Amino acid sequence: MEEKIRRILSEHILDPEEVDELQTDTLLISGGYLDSISTLRFATFLEEEFNIVFMPHEVTRDNLDSLELIQGFLVRKMENE
Amino acid sequence: MNRLSSIGLSILSPPKSVADKVAIVHGDQQLTYAQLASRVLDLSDTLSKSAIGHGQRTVIDMPKSIDAVVSILAVLNSNGTCIPLDHSSPSIRKSQMIRDSRPHNIIITRGCSILLGAEHQNTFNLVEHNLAMAIDILAARRVDVEDSANQTSAAYMLYTSGTTGLPKAVMISPVALKTFIDWCSETFGPQQGDVFSSHAPLHFDLSIHDIFVALKHYATVHLIDDTTSRNPREVAGLIAEREVSIWYSTPTALMMLLKFGGLEALDFPKLRHVLFAGEPFPAKQLKLLKDVWRQASFWNLYGPTETNVVSYYCIPNEIPLSRTEPFPIGKACEHAEFRIDGDSETGGELLVSGPSVMSGYWHRQELNEQVFYEDVVGRVWYRTGDLVAVEGSGNLIFKGRLDDIVKKNGFRIEPGDIEAALMTNEHVEQVKLLTYRSSEDVISLHAFVVTKNPDLKKSLLRKTCLDHLPSYMMPDRFVKLSGFPQTTTGKIDVQALHKMICYD
Numbered sequence: 001m002e003e004k005i006r007r008i009l010s011e012h013i014l015d016p017e018e019v020d021e022l023q024t025d026t027l028l029i030s031g032g033y034l035d036s037i038s039t040l041r042f043a044t045f046l047e048e049e050f051n052i053v054f055m056p057h058e059v060t061r062d063n064l065d066s067l068e069l070i071q072g073f074l075v076r077k078m079e080n081e
Numbered sequence: 082m083n084r085l086s087s088i089g090l091s092i093l094s095p096p097k098s099v100a101d102k103v104a105i106v107h108g109d110q111q112l113t114y115a116q117l118a119s120r121v122l123d124l125s126d127t128l129s130k131s132a133i134g135h136g137q138r139t140v141i142d143m144p145k146s147i148d149a150v151v152s153i154l155a156v157l158n159s160n161g162t163c164i165p166l167d168h169s170s171p172s173i174r175k176s177q178m179i180r181d182s183r184p185h186n187i188i189i190t191r192g193c194s195i196l197l198g199a200e201h202q203n204t205f206n207l208v209e210h211n212l213a214m215a216i217d218i219l220a221a222r223r224v225d226v227e228d229s230a231n232q233t234s235a236a237y238m239l240y241t242s243g244t245t246g247l248p249k250a251v252m253i254s255p256v257a258l259k260t261f262i263d264w265c266s267e268t269f270g271p272q273q274g275d276v277f278s279s280h281a282p283l284h285f286d287l288s289i290h291d292i293f294v295a296l297k298h299y300a301t302v303h304l305i306d307d308t309t310s311r312n313p314r315e316v317a318g319l320i321a322e323r324e325v326s327i328w329y330s331t332p333t334a335l336m337m338l339l340k341f342g343g344l345e346a347l348d349f350p351k352l353r354h355v356l357f358a359g360e361p362f363p364a365k366q367l368k369l370l371k372d373v374w375r376q377a378s379f380w381n382l383y384g385p386t387e388t389n390v391v392s393y394y395c396i397p398n399e400i401p402l403s404r405t406e407p408f409p410i411g412k413a414c415e416h417a418e419f420r421i422d423g424d425s426e427t428g429g430e431l432l433v434s435g436p437s438v439m440s441g442y443w444h445r446q447e448l449n450e451q452v453f454y455e456d457v458v459g460r461v462w463y464r465t466g467d468l469v470a471v472e473g474s475g476n477l478i479f480k481g482r483l484d485d486i487v488k489k490n491g492f493r494i495e496p497g498d499i500e501a502a503l504m505t506n507e508h509v510e511q512v513k514l515l516t517y518r519s520s521e522d523v524i525s526l527h528a529f530v531v532t533k534n535p536d537l538k539k540s541l542l543r544k545t546c547l548d549h550l551p552s553y554m555m556p557d558r559f560v561k562l563s564g565f566p567q568t569t570t571g572k573i574d575v576q577a578l579h580k581m582i583c584y585d
Contacts, residue, residue, distance in 0.1 A: 015558050021540045032547040032555045036311040037333075037490065040341045056314035 001071055008045045013038050024067045039064060046070070052077045084236050085121075085158040088259040092296050093118050093158065099273065099299040106323070107147050107304040114299060117151070120213060124155035127211050127218065128186075135160040136232020137185040142166045142175065142197070144190070145283055145306040148214045150292055152188045153283065157236055161186075164238045164250070165284040169307060170551045172198050178240050178248055182443065187219040194219060238443055239286060241386055242486075242494050242554070246501025250443035251386050258289065260416045260437040261389045265294045267415075268393070269327065269354050269380075275300040276323055276351065280310060280330040286386045287358065290329050300327075310334070317342035324351040329382075331491025332362035335370055344373045358382040358390065359491035361407035361479060363522045368400040383410035383479070384417075385465055386493075387439045387452070391417035392477060409476035410469070419477070420462060421469060428470045428480040432462040439463070487516045489524045492553040499528060499556060502549035503542065508534045511565060513573055514556065517582045527582050528556040531564055558582075 002024065010016035014033060028034045034042060043059050046052070052074065063073040085093070092104070095114040104117045112120060128139075139156045141163055143149040149165070156163040164182050166175055176198050179187070187197070187205055194202055194217060205219035235252035243249040265271070277295035279302050281287035295302035303323050309315050317338055320328065335357060338344060355370075355377045362381065371379060379396035394411025413419045416435045423429020432454065438461075441449045454462045468480040487494045496514035503512045511531035518524055530542060539559045546555050566577035 015539065018539045018543070018559075021538055026540070032543050032552060035490075035552065035555065037337060039311070040313065040337065044341075056312060056318065059312055059314075060308075 001074065002067055004049055005046070005067060005070055008042065008049060012045055013042050022067060026067070027065050028067075029061050029065045034064070046074070050074055050078065083158055083160050084255045085154060087255045088157070088236065088293065089262055090154075090293065090297050092154070093122060095299065102273070102299060103301050104296060104299075105147055105150060105302050105304065107145075107306065110147055112147060112151075117154075117296075120151045121154045121158055123213050124151055124211055125158045127209050128155055128159045128161070130209065136234065137161045138164060138182055138233055138238070139186040139188060140164045140166055140179055140182060140184040141188045141283075142168055142193075143188065143216070144168050145279075145304055147304065148190075148216055149283055150304070151214065152216065153292070154296075156188075162233045162235045162238055164240075166240070167282065167284045167551050171548050172196060173549050174248070174551065176200060178250075181247065182238060182240075182250055183221075185221050189217050189219065191215040191217050193217070233443075235440060235443075237289075239284060239386055242498045244495045244497040246498050246504075246549075248498075249445055249448070252440040252443050253286075253389070254440050257389065257437050257439065258293065260435070261289060262293050262297060264390065264414055264416055264437075265290055266297065269294075269356075271295070271298040271300055271327065273299045275326045277302040277327045278320065278325045278329070279304045280316070280328070280334055282307065286389055287329055287331075289389070290356070295327075313337045313340070313342035317344055317347055320352065321347040321349055325349075326351045327354045327356070328352065329356040329358070331359040332357050332367075333360065333490040335362070336366050339366060339370045339373070349374055350376075352377045354378055354380065356380045356382055358384070359493075360488040364400060364404040364407060367396065367408070368402070368404070371396070371398075371400060381408050381410060383477075384433075384437075385467070387463055388417070388433045388435075388465065389437045390414060391433050391435065391437060392419075394476060407479070409472060409478050411476050418460075421471070422464075423468075425469075425471045428468040430483055431465045431467050431469045431477070433465060434460055434462045487524065487526070489516070489526065490553060494526070494554050499526065499546065499550060499554055502546055502554075503528060503530060505549060506542065506545040508532050508537045508541070509545075513565065513575070513578060515575065515578055515582065517579075525557040526555075527558045527560060527578075529560045529562060529565070529578050529581075531562050533563070535561070535563070537561060 006019050010019040043054050064070055100115040101113050103111050104114045105112050139161050141152050153163050166178055205221055207217055208220045209218040236255045236258050237253040238250040240248040240250050277291050277300055279291035291302055352374055381394040382390045384391040392411045392413050394409050396408055416437055418434045420432040421429040452464050466483045469477045470480055472478055485496050499514045500512040503509050509530050509532055513529045515527050516524055542559045566574040568574045
């Protein structure tokens with residue numbers, strides 16, 4: 001799952017070299033990697049890749065601020081659907 | 082007459098008919114006009130106890146909230162100058178602005194003085210808690226008060242990006258504020274029944290419209306805070322549910338709503354004016370948005386922070402599919418006079434004169450001498466640095482900038498500001514910041530960094546920017562080089578750098 005997320009980031013959103021540098025706990029939104037627009041684009045790619053739908057209140061730092069938070073969110077989301 | 086009433090607001094003694102009407106809403110909090118009056122009066126009292134008075138400068142460093150708006154109103158009511166800071170900026174940057182503005186007072190969220198940094202904790206003492214609001218008022222120690230005893234006649238000081246990495250403050254007089262508020266009143270005819278959104282942060286001039294025009298007419302204003310504004314579906318829901326009738330934002334915010342807001346599933350029967358400013362709105366997206374919000378009129382407003390809005394253009398009802406060029410910035414507002422320095426057909430610099438123009442940059446004598454020009458009859462003109470041309474119909478078209486200021490997502494950015502921040506990294510020897518506009522009109526910032534350390538991680542460069550710059554100035558890409566390509570005359574070969582972007 002982490003590999004898929006990294007691939008979305010390096011193919012569509014960020015500099016691949018910076019994606020390679022990311023630790024699983026690197027802060028993506030608070031750390032200045034994703035701004036509000038790229039966060040939304042990223043969420044759209046996640047929806048497609050993992051076949052989920054974000055609720056309006058779910059596109060937040062709490063769910064998307066690091067690779068590990070994203071994985072946790074996706075796992076919970078897919079279990080519930 | 083104090084600065085609040087001089088700009089045309091009588092919110093401290095609202096007519097009986099509106100006393101129980103909702104003035105301002107944020108999330109699940111709201112104040113009626115009667116409650117707002119009592120809050121502003123109460124805080125004005127507290128401020129006068131701590132000697133905030135005529136011409137005193139007060140920094141407001143709070144998240145966007147009802148308390149922040151009450152603070153701005155109370156400072157004006159006490160004849161002070163309010164300096165709203167970008168609360169989300171890194172503390173190094175806020176520190177620069179606090180040092181530069183030399184405020185007499187700082188208003189913060191209660192207990193947050195630690196966020197000011199040690200330097201300011203030693204200079205500012207807590208003088209008051211305000212019981213009705215969760216805020217602290219800090220006052221400068223005596224030595225600093227004497228040092229900064231000079232009064233300012235400005236109602237507002239708004240910080241904007243500076244070329245050398247130090248933000249500069251635009252001084253906005255009460256007359257300039259009133260001129261803009263009155264123009265909005267005449268042009269858009271706001272009524273008591275109107276519902277305004279307040280999308281822009283309070284340290285941007287766009288917020289002046291939302292707050293002051295709404296309150297002048299006893300309408301209702303809905304604050305959209307930083308967290309909510311990042312979420313287009315929530316914003317769209319708010320516009321629909323709260324029946325917003327007057328919206329003002331950057332085109333970027335509107336394009337986010339169009340793309341991610343799920344607008345087609347909602348109804349917006351009350352929306353009547355959609356105002357936008359800050360950057361060109363690509364015609365294709367504007368057409369799509371107009372097709373969704375058919376009953377609203379769309380207005381392209383133009384003017385840098387230094388002049389506020391000085392020209393406007395009402396977007397026609399039908400936009401041909403084939404149109405690709407952005408719409409004109411229109412004709413001068415009644416309060417503004419224009420002059421074009423250069424060829425008005427191909428493009429020359431726009432000079433603006435009139436009561437909405439700033440009084441100057443705070444403590445920047447040299448810069449003021451460059452940007453203001455006095456003509457033979459003594460009329461003062463502000464050089465916008467914007468290139469404009471005149472269409473056959475008399476409307477002005479925006480053609481670009483004379484300098485290298487960039488507009489990204491409606492935010493104004495001086496490349497030198499980002500370059501200066503990156504130069505604070507010890508591994509960085511030289512920096513050049515370039516911008517790239519994609520075929521879809523998306524602007525990206527590319528920082529070319531010369532370093533002797535080939536192992537320098539890009540994450541460290543990003544961290545340096547994060548520590549020094551507001552988030553909207555963060556470069557999209559970093560490119561590490563061992564040296565800049567040079568032209569035959571020994572300058573940085575910008576063309577060669579641009580090619581690296583395109584083939585990146």
